[in-house]
């Protein structure tokens with residue numbers, strides 16, 4: 797397949813289909829801080845479109861602050877049961893408020909309340925504050941929908957390269973590297 801976004805979608809669906817994982821769509825997102833250090837953490841991949849790979853987060857979080865200064869980003873997936881490692885390098889662009897609303901409404905109420913209750917990446921004074929703040933937020937919205945906080949949104953990672961590694965027990969992994977070229981892609985196999 798010559799379109800790596802379509803190929804990603806195919807691998808993702810295959811990995812979802814028989815996934816033993818609780819967090820089936822977790823992928824590692826790597827950003828770069830002001831000193832040039834990389835920072836990786838997992839997020840839920842929400843969607844893949846022709847424009848790119850979408851994840852949602854707090855727009856005041858560490859990762860979002862990194863992206864405001866440096867839009868360069870990497871995504872890494874490893875789906876053990878399917879045997880795929882996928883590496884995406886690209887540029888992150890904020891999604892629109894309307895798109896953020898759509899993803900917000902698809903979340904369950906607990907996730908909405910947790911996102912509303914906390915300032916992600918800020919210090920927490922003590923562990924008991926987790927339930928205190930969550931319960932206060934739940935009480936504040938009892939019987940009503942939880943509105944999307946203004947600082948909850950997402951990013952679309954527009955890929956410049958995508959590499960698929962199909963794992964082989966004999967270590968003869970198939971590595972298929974795609975680099976963006978104009979409107980299309982150039983494919984190159986890489987040694988394992």
Ligand SMILES: Cc1cc2nc3c(=O)[nH]c(=O)nc-3n(C[C@H](O)[C@H](O)[C@H](O)COP(=O)(O)O)c2cc1C
Nearest residue numbers: 819822837838839840852853854857858859860917
């Ligand atoms: C499986 C898993 C899924 C996660 N999904 C998200 C997510 O979709 N969005 C998010 O902001 N954080 C998510 N987190 C929490 C992040 O890993 C991270 O702790 C948080 O976003 C703060 O990162 P930052 O301080 O580097 O911005 C997830 C963590 C795990 C382990």
